[in-house]
Amino acid sequence: MSTVTPVTVAPQAITLDQEINPWEAQSARFDFAARKLDLDEGLWKLLRSPSRELIVHFPVPMDDGRIELFTGFRVQHSIARGPCKGGIRYSPEVTLEEVRALASWMTWKCAVVNIPFGGAKGGVICDPKKMSQGEIERMTRRYTSEISDFIGPEKDVPAPDMNTNEQTMAWIMDTYSMHARRTVTSVVTGKPLNVGGSRGRIEATGRGVMVACDESLRYVGKPIEGCRVIIQGFGNVGSNAARLMMEHGYTIVGIAEMEGGLYNSAGIDVHQLIEYKYRNNSVLGFPGADPSPADELLITDCDILIPAATENVITSRNAEKIKARIIVEGANGPTTAVADEILSEKRVFIVPDILANAGGVTASYFEWVQDRQGYFWKEAVVNEQLETILRDSFDDVVRYAEAHNVNNRIAAYMLAIDRVAFTIRQRGIYA
DSSP states (O other), X not given: OOOOOOOOOOOOSOOHHHHTOHHHHHHHHHHHHHHHHTOOHHHHHHHHSOSEEEEEEEEEEOTTSOEEEEEEEEEEOXXXXXXXXXXXXXXXXXXXXXXXXXXXXXXXXXXXTTOSOEEEEEEEEOOGGGSOHHXXXXXXXXXXXXXXXXXXXXXXXXXXXXXXXXXXXXXXXXHHHHHHTSOOGGGOSSOOGGGTOOTTTTTHHHHHHHHHHHHHHHHHTOOSTTOEEEEEOOSHHXXXXXXXXXXXXXXXXXXXXXXXXXXXXXOOOHHHHHHHHHHHSSSTTOTTSEEEOHHHHHTSOOSEEEEOSOSOSBOTTTGGGOOOSEEEOOSSSOBOHHHHHHHHHTTOEEEOHHHHTTHHHHHHHHHHHHHHHTOOOOHHHHHHHHHHHHHHHHHHHHHHHHHHTOOHHHHHHHHHHHHHXXXXXXXXXXX
């Protein structure tokens, strides 16, 4: 294990609003990594900003006859290494700054695991919980038509994200195909199997989180047996990570959801919890664990903490109280830059989001390849290739951290920026 002193972004006298701004957080990490790389000023400017930002306002007929106007975004950060890649989220909290930050993170994520994509992200400001299935479909199809000139198998390949799923991707694929007058399965990933989806895709991000946990324990010299894990978020990423890790020998002692959490020091039976949540649409009341406030679970003693829900759950307000020895970020941007500095001083080993949750985009790359080949792999092949890429990428990042005397997050950024910048230098600047 490396004994170097971590070097991160120095905390500034900023407000909490500034601290949790996702674009500012991404920019702070990028600037620090670029400075450590002594990046050329021109490339610094080029890579710091997205290449294209699209804002669309579009009408959708609602079930009651009203016409509702929605606002959607698609931000494309980089096409230096290949087509853009990134999810689409539906939420009342979607903002351009959030989408811009997530698009940038996708560029670095793809480069860290060395797959030939750049980064993009999309979103629509809406509350899908208050919409019918028909309204969501009509909104999805109209949003797709608004951005259809900007996406495509060799331009920009969307995928599911918050409040979107394989059905959403099927609607997008169908709408795009109707415009193209041919079936174009490779325009999106995360689709159902019978319309060009890939086996292993649903579990991929959770599986990648497990691989990151395995590699972290190997690196710090601790066994899986007896390793206590708390997971914040029990959606697709959190539930699949919890199930796979329990089956692999980890002890899942805590699950935190927005409405509350669960704790059992002897371990939670994740299979039973998944069934319970499916029946009750909530983890609350699960008889196999004691109720616990979600925010307290984040600071409860454990070996590994996995924030797997949303951004900014570890901030300057709770970072000092974190007791986990290892943090593996299943969500995008769960730790602020100021919290990073606090955790570095506490010697917490962090596997950053652009590495830890890259299993999803890696499997998306596999799906895109299979669609373009017209030949589909067995699930065992998908899983084997996924684990190989993530283990190799973990080793790349920790070696970079040791070589440059930085923590894992800055090492991941430096590695990613270096790879993208190298490609741009090779291609040259068209003028």
